[in-house]
Amino acid sequence: xxRVFLCAIVMLLQYCAFAQAQKPFAIVIHGGAGTIRPGMIxxxxxxxxxxxxxxxxxxxxxxxEKGSTALDAVQAAIVVLENDSMFNAGKGAVYAANGTIELDxxxxxxxxxxxxxxxxxTTIKNPIMAARKVMEQSGHVMLARxxxxxxxxxxxxxxxxxxxxxxxxxxxxxxxxxETKGKKSHLGQPGNIDEKYGTVGAxxxxxxxxxxxGTSTGGMTNKKFARIGDSPIIxxxxxxxxxxxxVSCTGWGEYFIRLAMAKxxxxxxxxxxMPVDDAAKQMIHDRLQNMxxxxxxxxxxxxxxxxxxxNTDGMHRAWKKSxxxxxxELYKQ
Amino acid sequence: xxRVFLCAIVMLLQYCAFAQAQKPFAIVIHGGAGTIRPGMIxxxxxxxxxxxxxxxxxxxxxxxEKGSTALDAVQAAIVVLENDSMFNAGKGAVYAANGTIELDxxxxxxxxxxxxxxxxxTTIKNPIMAARKVMEQSGHVMLARxxxxxxxxxxxxxxxxxxxxxxxxxxxxxxxxxETKGKKSHLGQPGNIDEKYGTVGAxxxxxxxxxxxGTSTGGMTNKKFARIGDSPIIxxxxxxxxxxxxVSCTGWGEYFIRLAMAKxxxxxxxxxxMPVDDAAKQMIHDRLQNMxxxxxxxxxxxxxxxxxxxNTDGMHRAWKKSxxxxxxELYKQ
Numbered sequence: 001x002x003r004v005f006l007c008a009i010v011m012l013l014q015y016c017a018f019a020q021a022q023k024p025f026a027i028v029i030h031g032g033a034g035t036i037r038p039g040m041i042x043x044x045x046x047x048x049x050x051x052x053x054x055x056x057x058x059x060x061x062x063x064x065e066k067g068s069t070a071l072d073a074v075q076a077a078i079v080v081l082e083n084d085s086m087f088n089a090g091k092g093a094v095y096a097a098n099g100t101i102e103l104d105x106x107x108x109x110x111x112x113x114x115x116x117x118x119x120x121x122t123t124i125k126n127p128i129m130a131a132r133k134v135m136e137q138s139g140h141v142m143l144a145r146x147x148x149x150x151x152x153x154x155x156x157x158x159x160x161x162x163x164x165x166x167x168x169x170x171x172x173x174x175x176x177x178x179e180t181k182g183k184k185s186h187l188g189q190p191g192n193i194d195e196k197y198g199t200v201g202a203x204x205x206x207x208x209x210x211x212x213x214g215t216s217t218g219g220m221t222n223k224k225f226a227r228i229g230d231s232p233i234i235x236x237x238x239x240x241x242x243x244x245x246x247v248s249c250t251g252w253g254e255y256f257i258r259l260a261m262a263k264x265x266x267x268x269x270x271x272x273x274m275p276v277d278d279a280a281k282q283m284i285h286d287r288l289q290n291m292x293x294x295x296x297x298x299x300x301x302x303x304x305x306x307x308x309x310x311n312t313d314g315m316h317r318a319w320k321k322s323x324x325x326x327x328x329e330l331y332k333q
Numbered sequence: 334x335x336r337v338f339l340c341a342i343v344m345l346l347q348y349c350a351f352a353q354a355q356k357p358f359a360i361v362i363h364g365g366a367g368t369i370r371p372g373m374i375x376x377x378x379x380x381x382x383x384x385x386x387x388x389x390x391x392x393x394x395x396x397x398e399k400g401s402t403a404l405d406a407v408q409a410a411i412v413v414l415e416n417d418s419m420f421n422a423g424k425g426a427v428y429a430a431n432g433t434i435e436l437d438x439x440x441x442x443x444x445x446x447x448x449x450x451x452x453x454x455t456t457i458k459n460p461i462m463a464a465r466k467v468m469e470q471s472g473h474v475m476l477a478r479x480x481x482x483x484x485x486x487x488x489x490x491x492x493x494x495x496x497x498x499x500x501x502x503x504x505x506x507x508x509x510x511x512e513t514k515g516k517k518s519h520l521g522q523p524g525n526i527d528e529k530y531g532t533v534g535a536x537x538x539x540x541x542x543x544x545x546x547g548t549s550t551g552g553m554t555n556k557k558f559a560r561i562g563d564s565p566i567i568x569x570x571x572x573x574x575x576x577x578x579x580v581s582c583t584g585w586g587e588y589f590i591r592l593a594m595a596k597x598x599x600x601x602x603x604x605x606x607m608p609v610d611d612a613a614k615q616m617i618h619d620r621l622q623n624m625x626x627x628x629x630x631x632x633x634x635x636x637x638x639x640x641x642x643x644n645t646d647g648m649h650r651a652w653k654k655s656x657x658x659x660x661x662e663l664y665k666q
Contacts, residue, residue: 113591147559226480235568235593258446260568263593267600
């Protein structure tokens with residue numbers, strides 16, 4: 001009898017180990033959507049975008065693989081993209097109308113709906129890390145501008161001079177924009193002459209089954225009046241809830257706020273049991289499209305199902321699942 | 334034959350006029366939720382709160398009655414509450430930790446999802462009017478702090494010195510708070526020693542069948558680091574969509590952001606066809622309550638159905654419908 005009992009215990013433990021090993025984990029990232037078509041950039045630039053995405057993807061995936069949290073994976077992937085001057089977040093972000101670089105970021109933990117965000121900071125090297133500090137140490141969700149910087153500095157975040165963020169590419173775009181002032185871009189968005197939303201974001205599912213999402217951006221080229229876009233707004237640019245999905249957005253921020261895009265997708269998944277792909281398609285190709293706006297989203301649910309939707313020509317994106325599925329893409333398929 | 338035709342036309346016109354006359358319109362307002370119990374304030378204060386609510390209600394209702402938009406009614410009602418020093422919005426708002434008064438507001442038009450918001454302004458007499466200007470004139474949805482002030486000034490909004498907002502009552506609360514620093518209030522919210530969220534808000538349905546919502550606040554007493562609460566966040570403190578309902582919130586802002594409260598209620602109405610009362614109850618008495626947080630909401634749908642829900646002791650509130658139904662209440666019924 002004792003032997004049978006022991007045998008049952010061993011089988012149970014084996015089953016648990018197997019189930020744990022089989023539990024899917026995954027990460028999806030984006031580096032912005034917009035007028036991204038083959039032949040528009042040099043082969044060297046194309047390679048650099050892909051390398052940057054691959055590095056961020058691998059960094060985030062490695063965090064998940066060793067058993068750390070989705071939150072850590074999202075942060076790690078976004079830090080890589082913030083440090084990469086090819087993307088409009090952290091180093092290499094676009095210039096506001098006053099010639100400074102103003103950064104926004106947000107992060108959310110789907111396991112408990114904790115969230116943190118910062119808007120309009122000019123001295124924090126990695127805005128996503130400051131957003132995480134807001135979430136964990138401030139008792140608040142959202143801090144703005146100088147107040148956010150004071151808090152981040154107190155929390156030991158890396159503080160850098162504005163010149164750290166500067167790049168010739170963005171400076172040229174800013175100056176070109178000033179020349180073409182008043183003209184609207186092809187996307188119809190004032191102040192986005194380079195016709196690409198270079199916001200970065202990540203969503204992840206860890207081995208414990210928890211979801212997280214994060215987004216980081218320099219916002220809109222030539223933005224004025226301390227404009228806040230969707231990226232630091234929980235429910236607009238970022239949302240994560242284990243009961244539905246994790247979402248990060250990139251696009252014409254004003255429309256993403258008005259649609260409460262990330263929450264609208266999450267609610268379709270939670271309340272209607274809609275697959276993430278259907279929810280993302282409905283919000284991007286139907287609701288956003290009908291308003292005459294453009295952008296994209298990445299979505300991931302607790303079963304590892306993913307969706308990458310955009311109604312622009314392209315979206316810098318990459319994904320990697322524990323099932324082996326993986327990819328890095330810039331253009332429409 | 335001609336006579337019959339004319340008769341039919343006359344009957345049709347009469348029916349249309351009748352239908353128009355019968356189309357319901359309504360306004361609901363709040364002046365904050367919290368530890369609001371009978372006997373806690375003087376009879377004189379109680380009368381002043383009720384008078385203030387009644388005046389705002391009547392002002393908004395008159396706008397609807399003469400056939401103007403829900404958006405105008407929401408703005409008119411909120412301006413009255415902002416100008417009334419009894420409430421935590423505009424004149425009489427609470428002090429931030431640095432001793433200044435920092436105001437947030439947002440407004441949304443349910444007919445087209447247009448929205449405007451400002452955060453952390455210190456010189457705009459009526460923040461809700463500045464939010465409206467952001468919506469209509471900026472091409473953006475959300476502006477912050479000094480940038481928002483510059484924009485509002487350019488748009489001709491009334492600019493006042495900080496001293497305009499000062500009241501002895503709030504100054505005393507601020508000083509008392511500094512004495513009791515570090516202690517948590519009964520509501521569990523740090524920095525809310527007066528245990529009342531005095532945020533104001535309004536939702537309205539006009540004769541054309543359009544919905545609108547708005548919210549205005551001084552935020553949390555003693556708030557630091559340019560904290561942004563839920564009031565200026567579209568989807569958190571405010572949402573309006575003709576396809577679902579109009580929502581304005583008051584409460585522990587961080588939780589309202591994490592739940593994307595206003596959008597969560599609107600989505601229950603839109604996606605599940607849930608009555609507004611069920612949606613509001615589920616979000617306040619189930620979701621918010623389970624997170625250990627407190628607050629309240631007012632909700633109104635296109636058929637004139639209303640819901641006023643709170644899990645605090647009381648909520649300053651008032652409502653008036655074209656059917657004749659009306660009320661002003663402070664305490665739990």
